[in-house]
Amino acid sequence: MREFFAMGGYGAYVWSAYFLCIVVLGGTVAFSITNLRTLLRTLSNSQQGPSD
Amino acid sequence: MSLPRSDQSGHADFSLTTALHRLGSPPYVYRLATQLTPWFAWAAVACFGIGLYGALVAAPPDYQQGQAYRIIFVHVPAAWLSMAVYVVFAIAGAVGLIWHIKVGFIVARTSALIGAAYTFLALATGSIWGKPMWGAWWVWDARLTSELVLLLLYLGYLALDSAIDDRRTAGRAGAVLALVGLVNLPIIHYSVEWWNTLHQGATVAKLGAPSIHIDMLVPLLIMGIAFKMHYLTVLMLGVRTGLLKQEKRASWVKTLSPAR
Numbered sequence: 001m002r003e004f005f006a007m008g009g010y011g012a013y014v015w016s017a018y019f020l021c022i023v024v025l026g027g028t029v030a031f032s033i034t035n036l037r038t039l040l041r042t043l044s045n046s047q048q049g050p051s052d
Numbered sequence: 053m054s055l056p057r058s059d060q061s062g063h064a065d066f067s068l069t070t071a072l073h074r075l076g077s078p079p080y081v082y083r084l085a086t087q088l089t090p091w092f093a094w095a096a097v098a099c100f101g102i103g104l105y106g107a108l109v110a111a112p113p114d115y116q117q118g119q120a121y122r123i124i125f126v127h128v129p130a131a132w133l134s135m136a137v138y139v140v141f142a143i144a145g146a147v148g149l150i151w152h153i154k155v156g157f158i159v160a161r162t163s164a165l166i167g168a169a170y171t172f173l174a175l176a177t178g179s180i181w182g183k184p185m186w187g188a189w190w191v192w193d194a195r196l197t198s199e200l201v202l203l204l205l206y207l208g209y210l211a212l213d214s215a216i217d218d219r220r221t222a223g224r225a226g227a228v229l230a231l232v233g234l235v236n237l238p239i240i241h242y243s244v245e246w247w248n249t250l251h252q253g254a255t256v257a258k259l260g261a262p263s264i265h266i267d268m269l270v271p272l273l274i275m276g277i278a279f280k281m282h283y284l285t286v287l288m289l290g291v292r293t294g295l296l297k298q299e300k301r302a303s304w305v306k307t308l309s310p311a312r
Binding site: 004007008009010013014016017018020021024025028029032033035036039040043044 | 093108109113118119120122123126127130165166169172173176177180181183184279282285286289290292293296297300305308
């Protein structure tokens with residue numbers, strides 16, 4: 001297991017590359033979902049309340 | 053908003069006309085994107101699961117680079133997608149420009165943001181790979197420079213898009229920029245052949261058999277599909293958001309359930 005994380009001495013490079021990908025790919029999905037949810041909520045609120 | 057007309061054209065032509073009319077219909081596209089989102093998302097999860105196992109565990113170490121080469125499994129898919137998304141981005145802009153289909157501009161706008169993210173990833177993971185292999189984080193190599201130009205094209209588009217208030221004008225101006233920038237794609241692809249570069253040559257997308265072992269090629273292709281599914285997931289979400297913003301006052305938006 002330790003050998004797996006060491007990546008033959010290149011662990012810092014390999015894992016930072018994979019970590020960066022997870023952050024960016026996960027971040028874009030989270031950002032898109034939040035945007036859509038917020039907008040849907042705003043739209044449904046403005047229907048009930050007074051029109052802008 | 054023009055509704056699909058039944059005209060006197062032939063049957064073969066009619067199906068294409070219908071398809072185009074449907075893509076010009078925001079509620080139809082919104083519904084389609086909503087239905088497709090979970091399929092793309094689950095496909096992405098599955099491909100990332102299998103692909104990461106293949107990339108980090110199953111694939112053998114490289115005979116020259118040892119374990120460091122495993123960066124390839126995220127670097128190359130990110131670079132592929134940075135270019136493939138640009139093609140979609142430019143075509144979608146052109147569709148908006150030529151046929152006045154506003155969904156085209158929405159697809160282009162969403163693609164630009166994701167494309168910029170992939171280009172950044174390709175550059176950043178390449179830099180992390182370059183340090184132990186080449187001894188430098190960055191070199192002004194033809195492949196690296198043309199990929200950096202790609203990032204600047206995406207960012208330039210996004211800046212232009214946010215600077216223009218009118219959505220239609222912004223979409224048109226951006227589409228022209230995107231089409232001009234298409235020139236950069238063959239430059240990126242052939243940069244490793246046209247110039248004597250530090251970046252290694254093509255190992256998969258070239259004439260003849262790929263010069264990469266099958267045990268490495270399979271996880272690489274699966275990771276490629278995983279990135280593609282990720283793109284489509286984010287694209288569907290972005291298209292829905294873009295359509296809702298554009299059609300705020302339309303009656304079909306008012307009938308949507310807030311839970312979705």
